[in-house]
Amino acid sequence: PKRVRVHHLREAKERGEKLTMLTAYDAPTARIFDEAGIDLLLVGDSIGNTMLGHETTIPVTVDELIPPARAVARSVSRALVVVDLPFGSYEAGPEQALATAVRLFKETGAHAVKLEGGRRVAAQVRALTDAGIPVFGHLGFTPQSENALGGKRVQGRGEDAAELLSEDALALQDAGAVAIVLEMVPAPVAARLTEILRVPTIGIGAGVECDGQVLVWLDMAGMGDWSPRFAKQYAQIGQALGDAARAYAADVRGAVFPDDAHSFLQ
Ligand code: KIV
Ligand code: NA
Numbered sequence: 622p623k624r625v626r627v628h629h630l631r632e633a634k635e636r637g638e639k640l641t642m643l644t645a646y647d648a649p650t651a652r653i654f655d656e657a658g659i660d661l662l663l664v665g666d667s668i669g670n671t672m673l674g675h676e677t678t679i680p681v682t683v684d685e686l687i688p689p690a691r692a693v694a695r696s697v698s699r700a701l702v703v704v705d706l707p708f709g710s711y712e713a714g715p716e717q718a719l720a721t722a723v724r725l726f727k728e729t730g731a732h733a734v735k736l737e738g739g740r741r742v743a744a745q746v747r748a749l750t751d752a753g754i755p756v757f758g759h760l761g762f763t764p765q766s767e768n769a770l771g772g773k774r775v776q777g778r779g780e781d782a783a784e785l786l787s788e789d790a791l792a793l794q795d796a797g798a799v800a801i802v803l804e805m806v807p808a809p810v811a812a813r814l815t816e817i818l819r820v821p822t823i824g825i826g827a828g829v830e831c832d833g834q835v836l837v838w839l840d841m842a843g844m845g846d847w848s849p850r851f852a853k854q855y856a857q858i859g860q861a862l863g864d865a866a867r868a869y870a871a872d873v874r875g876a877v878f879p880d881d882a883h884s885f886l887q
Contacts, residue, residue: 622699625660627733627755627799629701633660633832634821640800640833642703642823643841646672646689650838651696659700661823663835664690664731666705666765671839678764681707683721687728694730703757704731708765711736715748722754733799737763739789743796750797758793760786761827762805773849775826777810790814790822802835803827805851826851 633640642661645651646668654662668689669675683706690704704725711718722734734749735757736742746756761776770776777786790801800821803811808828815822815830824831826849839845840852844859872878 624699625701627701629660630800630821631819634819640821640823642833642835643838644668644671644836645693645838648692648696651693651700651702654838655697655700660833661835662693662697662700662702663735664693664702664704664729665735665837666707667837671837671845677767679708679767681705683707683710683724687725690725690729690731694732701733702729702731703733703735704729706734706736711742711745715744718742718745719748719752722749722756723752726754733757735759735802737765739786740792743792746793746796746798755799756797757823758790758798758801759804760789760793760801760806761803761811764804773805775805775807777806783807783810783813786810787814787817790818794818794820800833803831 630640640661641659642663643654643659644665644667645654645662646664651662664686666678666681666686668686669678669681673681673685675681686704686707694702706718706721710721718736725731725734733755736745737759739760746758749756762770762773767773777783786806793801798820800823801818802823802825803814805826808830811822811824811827812830815832821832823833823835825835836852840848841855843854843857848854869878
């Protein structure tokens with residue numbers, strides 16, 4: 622299959638074709654999602670909550686993101702792989718952001734990076750873009766700022782907040798961002814942003830008018846122990862896995878497994 626490239630993002634928006642994105646943190650899920658035709662795979666710092674047992678994304682380090690990003694990048698033949706810049710690895714300025722992004726790029730084979738924030742990171746987006754590293758923006762509810770935002774809350778409600786959001790989005794676009802994730806933004810506000818931006822918007826809890834959608838795969842597949850209101854569960858993988866483990870344990874305890882078919886008889 623033909624690889625998804627950065628220029629396809631704008632083309633998809635112009636043609637009105639929705640972009641599909643899921644997180645992935647390892648080789649087997651990346652391969653499954655790639656074969657399913659998911660356009661974009663995000664090695665998100667959500668790995669902190671989903672896989673590493675943290676309560677937030679804040680403790681996630683660049684060192685922790687490199688092995689999963691490498692595994693995902695190696696496992697796809699079509700999807701464009703995006704890796705998050707974790708908290709503390711880019712805020713200090715363009716030089717810090719570039720050092721982090723170059724490292725992630727060189728050591729993982731990911732095709733783009735994502736960072737959170739608007740005008741405050743525009744110089745970072747410019748520096749990475751100029752260095753040949755495509756950048757995804759992330760606005761609205763930005764989990765790395767959860768403490769400053771006062772918890773997981775919808776952002777951009779009210780005219781003033783919506784105006785600030787559009788200034789941030791335009792600043793990211795002007796700085797060279799290739800797409801912008803909008804998280805927990807009222808659907809009409811996200812629709813308006815989608816209309817004024819040339820680059821695609823990718824929504825998560827931001828309504829159907831965005832140019833694409835992203836979900837954390839565990840939320841999408843019913844794997845987590847909790848999932849947000851905006852995430853639809855398309856499977857009950859957690860339930861299926863638990864059932865499999867219980868059936869296996871029962872077979873072992875009953876000396877039913879392994880049977881002859883699963884043994885070397887000589
Ligand atoms: O880390 C992540 O999974 C994300 C998505 C929720 C957009 O940033
Ligand atoms: Na993230």
